[in-house]
Amino acid sequence: MPRLPHPTAAQLRRDPLPLRGRTALVTGASRRGGIGYAVARRLVAYGASVYLHHHVPHDAAHPWGADRPEDVVAGVREARADPGARVLDGPGDLSDPAAPAELVRTAAEALGGRLDILVANHALSGDDGTLDTIDARMLDAHWAIDTRSVILLVQAFARLRAELPPRTPGGRVVMMTSGQDIAGGMPGEIAYGLQKGALASVTRSLATTLAEHAITVNTVNPGPVDTDYLSGEAYESIAAMFPAGRWGMPDDPARLIAWLATDEAEWITGQVINSEGGFRR
Template sequence: MPTPAEPLPSSAELRRDPLPLRGRTALVTGASRRAGIGHAVARRLAAYGASVYLHHHVPHDAAMPWGADRPEAVADSVREALGDPGARVAAGPGDLADPAEPARLIDTVHQEFGRLDILVANHALSGSDGTLDDIDAAMLDAHWAVDTRSVLLLVQAYARTRAALPHDTPGGRVVLMTSGQDLGGGMPGEIAYALQKGALASVTRSLSTALADRGITVNAVNPGPVDTGYATGGFHAAVAARFPAGRWGVPDDPARLIAWLATDEAGWITGEVINSEGGFRR
């Protein structure tokens, strides 16, 4: 039999650490509502032992039908989930449509925690979109600025903070969010959003290759339809019927996957776009 390149893990190594992110820090963008995916991701990371910085942009949510949440209430909810008594939660605002904001946000996290290991780019622009007949240059530019440009600038600023660390420094993780725009019938009613989320899916492998020598993995997650409070009535029921389980995804469904991708167990997974859709039928 061929000899394994490395020895098999010991029994002790196979036992799962209940706090696999102890001592690490995470930035979760768009963590502004307790009903949202960002909040669920932050709670999972905190439960795994990480310190977490929550980014929010309240004016965006205030302009949406679902309305804004209180940032302090979101932060308190994440604090309740902290698994490591030495970990902390901090939060702050930022308009990521401003090209200077991504670097400022990364610097703020460094000032708060002294390091940054995990970047989850969860934010996105809602509204300001339409069909191919409806869209205009302003809509396209708005989604480009928030959904794509700011994400790439966040990754750039994050990677620069890791450049001086030894290659084998554990914990370098980037998780992007896409929307399954390349599956089934696409998103013909949200052309600008689908275009920019598709760009993130497309660039995932390129980013993973660019950052491999810094010990950083880069993956994207498509959470599928998740019930974050925006769907009601007949539309809500019709979408639920397209899941084999008969229910929408809930924020903690993709959060469990994203938190696992942040651990050392997922260290050999990079450059992937992973669908977490519960078998959703398009």
């Protein structure tokens, strides 16, 4: 096989809109304080059209609350660099086994029949415990939302991409994990840590499976991110564990995820990438 030539000077110049013409589905974008919102803003700033998935009842049941979907959409549209890019949204309860495939189909149809990028950002918050306090219901709830729905989303996405010409470029899957296998783990969140660990473990298998379709699969551990769930003394103690003296902000992992969606990252696949600012556990 001949060696590929070095890129031309023109190819080395960075495109200010590297995702122009691409389409993306971002799950778990119910509020402006979250990672999903930051990811969506980055993607549209790079030129992509984005479909935002939300499940407002989940966030509304927690202290941080949920934003109105129209406010989330407006904030993402504000970041658009390509006036022709679309920002659309829709609900979905991903604990329903049929919901992932329906969501992928709905997003693709809304964005013109094609989906290039899947960012599975959603997760079940709360309803967890230690080894002594968890029960079957907690384990099943986290499995259904944190893991099963993600695999079914990837399955539906892959089937949709398989309808395109062979090796159509731009196929990207990014999943999210939580550093549950680093240092002390997550002993107080056994169900959540278990299901997120499953995504980390299956990353390489999915990448190998989808390589023939020119789809990369990577998983990002964002580390502790300030998404408005902690304050006071506990907040400050976590901030002191970062060399920078601050928490990660939603845009910190969003920059990595947006880059993974570009053609510059086409050689990166099957990786679990820690993006946590040197956090010292």
